[in-house]
Amino acid sequence: MNHSWMLWFNRKKFLSVNLLTEFKKKDLFMAKKAFCQSCGMPIADDSYKGTQANGEFSTDYCIYCYMQGRFVQPELTFDEMVEIGRKGLDNNSMPKMQKWLFKKLYPIQLKGLKRWKN
Template sequence: MKTQDILKNIREKNNLTQEQFAERINVTRQAVSRWETGETQPNTEMLKVLSKEFNVSINTLLGAPRQLFCQCCGMPLGDDAMISREIDGTFNEDYCKWCYTDGKFVYTTKDSLLDFLISHMPNPENTPDAERRKMFDSHLSQLKHWK
């Protein structure tokens, strides 16, 4: 989906006219109209405003051009409900809400996350814990948070 369609859908989902939408984010109705026709796109700062005001990640506003993965545990962030937030409520698209909550990391060490994974991840093949730990560690070591 294109940004122009996403913005129009957000506006309509909130039962707002272009003028009401514009007032809510302090732009002109004409700016909203140009966004919805694809003539222009919101700039970076406006994307942040839209994200916060309408509870939608910037990645979603841009039509999800990239697949997001938690940079702590590696989980795919398939929808905005899984994405972490900063204390001010803005999205932090680098982490899932289970690894990063209220502006803080839940797992302060890689070992604490590895302990959690070993105890909670299914092990249908009964792979020894030491082998599983090594496999998880190898994967986690490639993520931004643990580099």
């Protein structure tokens, strides 16, 4: 059984977390749609895509993280990105247990994204 939950946070961004009955690391956060490789937001269509310096859409980053070929917040650290996501969750009206779970899983998702891989 596969459950997918969406939650909204900071600037209408959202995090999709798939809870699988059999946890496979590669499947846990990888869905068939594109995700921003900085914040993890699903990129549903071109209106959510960031832009390259030449004006073309970025295939990797959302409009909130990447514009005109540069990160919107180039000095942003991994820990700061985690805090942005967690603060957004604090403002969400979901049940406390769900909120706790998403706060715990968010850093795991971020670690797998291009911007944060080291």
